[in-house]
Amino acid sequence: MPTAVTTDTRAGSETGTEDLPVLDSPRKVAPKDARELSKLFFDRLTVLEEGTHEYQYARNTLIEMNTSLVRYAAGRFRGARGDEMEDIVQVGTIGLIKAIDRFDLARGVEFTSFAVPYIVGEIKRFFRDTSWAVHVPRRLQEARVELAKATEELSSRLGHAPTVAELASLMDLSEGEVIEARIAANGYNSTSLDASLGGEGEDDTAPLAEFIGREDPALELFEDFHTLAPLLDRLDERSRRILHLRFVEELTQSRIGDELGISQMHVSRLLSRALERLRGGMLDES
Structure with a gap:
């Protein structure tokens, strides 16, 4: 898809950024074009005063142009949890904004290489800090994400649910560590003990507590x-x-x-x- 760029100087003069291209739809800019255009916007951002309308225009355009990075990073977590992908993208966008605010063009580093770790880190932090029903050590929280990805990959490749040994081989973990990650994943979601389980009829259901409860001697x-x-x-x-x-x-x-x-x-x-x-x-x- 060609990049939607105009050279309307009147639009540029309205924002005070006459030396920047005016993008009709920044989100539709192809990733390859976004890399080059981002350099122009970052260069201009260094001389604009923070908080001004001109600064916000350049910063917002950078955010919109690089949302494809967020979707790319968020795709790595597909199937890792039950959230909608759009929710994960929103969290990843926070990482993108942090990367834009901290990026220094003078270091000679590609923005994509700089931004992706920020985006992934923000998504992982969200999973770790806000998602678990009970406290689970961080290494096991991260192992759960990797376990979900490995399970999906092996299921597609092998055509059956992977064994513990197959998962351990792919993840470069011991079988004990894989089992530990599986057990820890049980702490991810919680269910009320009053939740009804059983058949379709009202007379066939019973609270979850009746299925898992036992008398304590x-x-x-x-x-x-x-x-x-x-x-x-x-x-x-x-x-x-x-x-x-x-x-x-x-x-x-x-x-x-x-x-x-x-x-x-x-x-x-x-x-x-x-x-x-x-x-x-x-x-x-x-």
């Missing part, structure tokens, strides 16, 4: 301890001491007898009596 244990505490307080000091030596310090009945100066048989009778009282109290409480 620690809760029942807590209830037992809560009930048992006042029952222990009702025992005499020697009975509590025997229970402590048997079930906390895990001493044998013979060792407990030695500690208390009584026979093993006496310890056995006292222990059985204390446990019977506790058992009866627990049953009464329930």
Whole structure:
């Protein structure tokens, strides 16, 4: 597509940029032409006063001319997450603007080479900082993006879902690291425990919590301890001491007898009596 450029000096005089070409549609400028025209605009930008209408004209034209760089960089993340491509392009445009504001033509570096890392970095930062439902280490967040790209590439090439070994080979990672990245990807999205799952009919659905939930044995244990505490307080000091030596310090009945100066048989009778009282109290409480 030919570059849409006019040489209307009246338009140039209105913006105070008579020495710059006036572009009818900067976004339609071909990438090859954009590289050359960008040099002209950057050169002019260095002598314009920041904040003036003329400066904004040159800067905005540079942004619009180079949006193709953003789309090129954003395409690398296609399939990496569920966002619309336009959303990713908007984030990448922020990186493009930062690159334009920091670019120095005098360094002799091509603007495309300078801008792409800024654009990609902004998109990655957006993924890393705003997308995860739970905190995941940065290396695993970045590995997830690479994993998605590798999965898409191998699926197209091989015609089937790639194995862990195939992904590890392409990504130059160990199989353990690939598995770790897959597990970490589970932290990317969250679903309410009240979300309905099941069949099409209302009677066939149930909350997600009913599918993944399970009873925590620690809760029942807590209830037992809560009930048992006042029952222990009702025992005499020697009975509590025997229970402590048997079930906390895990001493044998013979060792407990030695500690208390009584026979093993006496310890056995006292222990059985204390446990019977506790058992009866627990049953009464329930």
